[in-house]
Amino acid sequence: MSSILKIRKQELDQLVAALVARYRLFGPVDLDGTTVLREVRSADELRLGAALDEPAKTVFFPQTETLLHYDGDKVEAPAGRDKPTAILGIRPCDAKSLVLLDRVFRTGTHQDSFWQRRHEDSLVVGLGCSLPLETCFCNWMNLGPFNADGSDVMLTDIGDAYIAESCTDKGERFLKAAYKSQVQRPSDADLDKAGAVRGRARAALKPPVDVPAVKKALAGLWDSPLWDELTLECLSCAACAYLCPTCHCFDIQDEKVPGTSRGRRIRIWDTCMAALFTKEASGHNPRGSGKERMRQRIMHKFSYFVDNFGEAACVGCGRCIRMCPVSLDVRRVLERVRDEGAAKDQKSAKGVASAV
Amino acid sequence: MKAGGSEQELREAARKLLKDKKVGVVVGYARGTGELRSTPAFIRHGKDADRLIFDRTCGISLVPHLRKALKALPKGAKAAVVAKGCDGRALVQYMAEGQLKRDDVVIVGVACDGVLDPRKSDVLSDSCLRCRYPNPPVYDVFVAEPKAVGAGDEYAAVTEFEKLGPEERWGWFQTQFAKCIRCYACRNACPMCYCEECFVDQTNPLWFGKSAEQPDTAMFHIVRALHTAGRCVDCGACERACPLGVRLGLLNKRIEKEIKERFGYTAGLDPEATPALATYDEEDKQEFIL
Amino acid sequence: MNEWQPKILAFLCNWCSYAGADLAGVSRIQYPPNVRVVRVPCSGRVNPIFILKSLENGFDGVLVSGCHPGDCHYISGNYIARRKFAVLKAALEFMGVEPGRVQFSWVSAGEGEKFAQVIGQVTDTVKGLGPAKRLVKTAEAPGVAG
Numbered sequence: 001m002s003s004i005l006k007i008r009k010q011e012l013d014q015l016v017a018a019l020v021a022r023y024r025l026f027g028p029v030d031l032d033g034t035t036v037l038r039e040v041r042s043a044d045e046l047r048l049g050a051a052l053d054e055p056a057k058t059v060f061f062p063q064t065e066t067l068l069h070y071d072g073d074k075v076e077a078p079a080g081r082d083k084p085t086a087i088l089g090i091r092p093c094d095a096k097s098l099v100l101l102d103r104v105f106r107t108g109t110h111q112d113s114f115w116q117r118r119h120e121d122s123l124v125v126g127l128g129c130s131l132p133l134e135t136c137f138c139n140w141m142n143l144g145p146f147n148a149d150g151s152d153v154m155l156t157d158i159g160d161a162y163i164a165e166s167c168t169d170k171g172e173r174f175l176k177a178a179y180k181s182q183v184q185r186p187s188d189a190d191l192d193k194a195g196a197v198r199g200r201a202r203a204a205l206k207p208p209v210d211v212p213a214v215k216k217a218l219a220g221l222w223d224s225p226l227w228d229e230l231t232l233e234c235l236s237c238a239a240c241a242y243l244c245p246t247c248h249c250f251d252i253q254d255e256k257v258p259g260t261s262r263g264r265r266i267r268i269w270d271t272c273m274a275a276l277f278t279k280e281a282s283g284h285n286p287r288g289s290g291k292e293r294m295r296q297r298i299m300h301k302f303s304y305f306v307d308n309f310g311e312a313a314c315v316g317c318g319r320c321i322r323m324c325p326v327s328l329d330v331r332r333v334l335e336r337v338r339d340e341g342a343a344k345d346q347k348s349a350k351g352v353a354s355a356v
Numbered sequence: 357m358k359a360g361g362s363e364q365e366l367r368e369a370a371r372k373l374l375k376d377k378k379v380g381v382v383v384g385y386a387r388g389t390g391e392l393r394s395t396p397a398f399i400r401h402g403k404d405a406d407r408l409i410f411d412r413t414c415g416i417s418l419v420p421h422l423r424k425a426l427k428a429l430p431k432g433a434k435a436a437v438v439a440k441g442c443d444g445r446a447l448v449q450y451m452a453e454g455q456l457k458r459d460d461v462v463i464v465g466v467a468c469d470g471v472l473d474p475r476k477s478d479v480l481s482d483s484c485l486r487c488r489y490p491n492p493p494v495y496d497v498f499v500a501e502p503k504a505v506g507a508g509d510e511y512a513a514v515t516e517f518e519k520l521g522p523e524e525r526w527g528w529f530q531t532q533f534a535k536c537i538r539c540y541a542c543r544n545a546c547p548m549c550y551c552e553e554c555f556v557d558q559t560n561p562l563w564f565g566k567s568a569e570q571p572d573t574a575m576f577h578i579v580r581a582l583h584t585a586g587r588c589v590d591c592g593a594c595e596r597a598c599p600l601g602v603r604l605g606l607l608n609k610r611i612e613k614e615i616k617e618r619f620g621y622t623a624g625l626d627p628e629a630t631p632a633l634a635t636y637d638e639e640d641k642q643e644f645i646l
Numbered sequence: 647m648n649e650w651q652p653k654i655l656a657f658l659c660n661w662c663s664y665a666g667a668d669l670a671g672v673s674r675i676q677y678p679p680n681v682r683v684v685r686v687p688c689s690g691r692v693n694p695i696f697i698l699k700s701l702e703n704g705f706d707g708v709l710v711s712g713c714h715p716g717d718c719h720y721i722s723g724n725y726i727a728r729r730k731f732a733v734l735k736a737a738l739e740f741m742g743v744e745p746g747r748v749q750f751s752w753v754s755a756g757e758g759e760k761f762a763q764v765i766g767q768v769t770d771t772v773k774g775l776g777p778a779k780r781l782v783k784t785a786e787a788p789g790v791a792g
Contacts, residue, residue: 323599327388526742636725
């Protein structure tokens with residue numbers, strides 16, 4: 001039983017209030033020209049519709065997280081959450097990323113308690129993407145501008161209002177509790193508008209590349225000179241990895257307050273794109289060159305992650321493309337891999353044919 | 357390509373250099389993703405020279421890529437690099453710092469009208485608005501008409517900022533640092549950051565924390581600004597590389613002003629000069645010393 | 647007295663300023679007890695990172711003191727230091743760190759009185775500025791989103 005409501009933009013306060021009453025609410029806000037996710041209490045803090053610069057993972061897997069405090073022998077875990085977390089206004093790509101990250105942080109046998117305590121019982125009110133950017137490629141990853149995977153409620157922007165639809169039981173329960181009987185039904189015209197918005201958005205995306213074919217091709221391209229070519233531009237910074245909604249590598253460090261017996265253990269983001277990532281105590285570095293690191297990035301996301309978790313570690317949000325300082329485009333990389341793979345297949349097919 | 361000269365000339369120059377076997381590779385700009393981005397290009401064959409462009413999207417400093425290209429070449433082989441004014445100064449500063457021999461590189465100079473701020477797409481980068489060196493000071497080939505130097509005070513933003521009180525200034529920097537996620541795109545894009553081991557990656561001792569909190573992030577930016585003091589050519593590649601719009605260039609500009617006024621040194625103009633912080637003058641002002 | 651007392655770290659060059667501090671002590675010249683001393687071979691040894699680290703660790707003021715220009719035991723260490731310190735001071739003050747938190751002096755081995763006077767002056771200045779807040783780090787530092 002799925003509810004559909006119309007929420008006028010000037011009445012967004014009601015939605016926000018309902019969320020704030022039950023959750024610690026995060027939404028997109030402006031930080032000196034950059035759109036980031038921060039805790040909000042009222043609708044006027046929100047900057048819905050602007051492209052979110054930071055990925056949604058910052059809410060559940062922040063760049064810096066204190067794992068514990070210590071004072072001598074006394075160890076203190078960080079305080080628990082008094083309320084579960086809700087996010088309002090992330091797009092389907094970001095919402096899906098949280099589903100993928102959940103598979104990493106909560107496997108059948110192991111639960112990352114820090115992810116768990118932030119993510120548990122959380123609610124996502126997604127905002128469908130009316131205007132995909134030139135760099136968006138979510139449709140390559142079996143997603144779309146209004147895909148509901150990872151959202152409990154999906155909003156469609158029809159101009160002066162949002163059409164809100166529940167996508168999960170949790171979302172349904174929330175809408176029922178938030179709006180009770182004061183539901184504004186969208187008119188047929190409203191629903192038509194919503195349909196048109198979605199249609200236009202889907203049509204704006206370019207035809208996808210066969211990503212499973214890319215995975216197949218990767219298996220045979222380990223030694224390909226392709227990687228040398230592709231990686232000359234790369235600066236080996238962490239922009240792509242940190243802005244990526246599905247990248248999840250981290251480092252753990254201990255910090256002491258000098259002159260005291262107090263300190264803390266923190267977890268911070270790390271990136272396989274940095275040379276230091278694989279540097280060993282002996283000094284040996286199995287991925288000492290940019291080429292090896294780029295190859296690893298692509299293989300992890302589009303091959304190993306598929307083997308381990310069933311889907312590629314990519315949601316096609318395009319942040320890595322938009323924000324890479326040297327405009328290295330992962331789509332071109334995937335196309336090259338696919339083409340190289342196809343060329344190899346051609347060659348070996350010819351070889352078989354001529355041998356017969 | 358503005359300021360006189362055409363992309364055709366640039367491509368011709370590249371083709372000629374490769375044909376005459378003067379260089380093993382030409383490092384230049386090619387079209388990136390979309391109309392408003394460029395990407396580094398490593399042209400090894402004349403037929404690929406048509407990829408080369410030069411326009412307002414060419415905001416990357418190619419100097420880090422030149423370094424990579426030179427390392428990958430066999431000993432004795434040279435590389436050519438397309439250099440706008442600021443990048444040309446960075447190359448001169450490399451020569452002053454012993455990082456590059458003049459003979460190892462063929463500098464293909466271009467005059468620059470300024471490059472775009474990648475986050476705003478119709479606005480020039482801050483460093484370009486105050487640029488005083490649109491033409492590279494040293495070059496082998498120049499494929500354009502030299503551009504006239506801009507007028508006005510290149511330190512105007514610095515002076516304006518100093519009108520604010522210390523609380524406000526600190527608050528502004530805290531806002532910038534709050535956006536920073538420690539991705540080091542700025543550092544890796546900077547031509548002057550060529551240390552094999554960066555202070556921020558040292559663990560013995562661990563100078564400053566790697567968290568995105570304060571004061572760790574402030575320390576990274578302050579120390580990087582100090583390490584590039586008297587070396588920074590205000591190319592703006594750092595700010596343009598930042599994925600989250602941290603406006604970290606203002607501190608560098610203030611330091612540049614100090615070094616210019618106190619020591620009369622401007623980075624990247626004289627390949628024979630000794631960098632300001634590697635030398636001294638007995639008569640240096642010391643009004644701040646008790 | 648529970649009145650807050652500033653903590654000041656002084657980097658003193660071995661040949662001049664440290665000796666000058668010794669002389670002050672031997673001569674029983676009084677100066678405020680707020681200063682802790684780190685002896686360095688030369689003021690030029692002082693990496694600006696040390697000064698920033700001191701502020702991070704909770705010092706309210708930092709002083710670096712070396713030989714007078716022309717008298718450096720290593721000939722030019724203090725000249726190089728002079729340039730570095732000018733740049734560091736300009737950078738910190740530009741960012742809003744209070745002028746007076748980080749200071750520099752020339753004190754020779756024979757200037758016991760001057761040493762005491764400099765310490766007194768720096769301590770007074772820092773006392774007036776209050777506890778340092780700008781670049782201090784604690785294990786409970788406020789975090790970012792989440």
